[in-house]
Amino acid sequence: MTRLHSVLLVLVTIYLTGFPCAASSSDQNFPLTQQCLACICEAISSCDTTTGCTGNVCGPFRITWAYWSDAGKPTVNDEAPESSTAHTNCTVDTYCSILTVQKYMHNFQQDCNNDGKIDCDDFAAIHKLGGYGCKMPELPEVYGQRYHRCKQKVGA
Incomplete structure (x- = not known):
């Protein structure tokens, strides 16, 4: 099983069983x-x-404290969002980091490429360039190449 298939399996499991980190209905x-x-x-x-964490970015989605904060500061195991370890603990946790991305995208979703729809291309731009910077003409080279290659494989 490829790493991408493993990730998809984790994501499907999360959707079927729900998030074990703090989340309301x-x-x-x-x-x-x-x-x-x-x-x-x-x-x-x-x-x-x-x-x-490497510098100020953490976990598989490379989430900064500001991104996590803009997503509402989700936490793992009912940790207080004000805790000095809450950002790190959430963003290195696969489930909580996915919840953080989902909540961030819910808050900042927009049509970044002006094609008349909000889709994964827009979410990829928002994730990399931020909720206020996604209107840039194209994704950074390596990130963009990896994203488009994956999108072709899985039909995102």
Whole structure:
């Protein structure tokens, strides 16, 4: 089984069983498909679910404290969002990091490429360029190549 298929399996399991980190019923309005999440993960970190923090970015989705905060500061095991370890603990946890991405995208979803629809291409731009910077003409080279290659494989 390839790493991408493993990631998709984890994502499907999450959708079927729910998130074990803090989430209310209102959090279930998730805009990204499993395939889209997998391709963003693949593009940003080769979906390395064992990665910790490098500088100010953490986990398989390479989430900063500001991104996590803008997503509503989800936490693992009912940890207080104000805890000094809450950001790291959430973003290195596969489930909580996915919840963070979903909530961030729910808050910032927009048509970044002006094609008249909000889809995975827009979410990939928002993830890499931010909710206020996604209107740039194209994705950074390596990230964009990985994203488009994955999208072709899984149909995101």
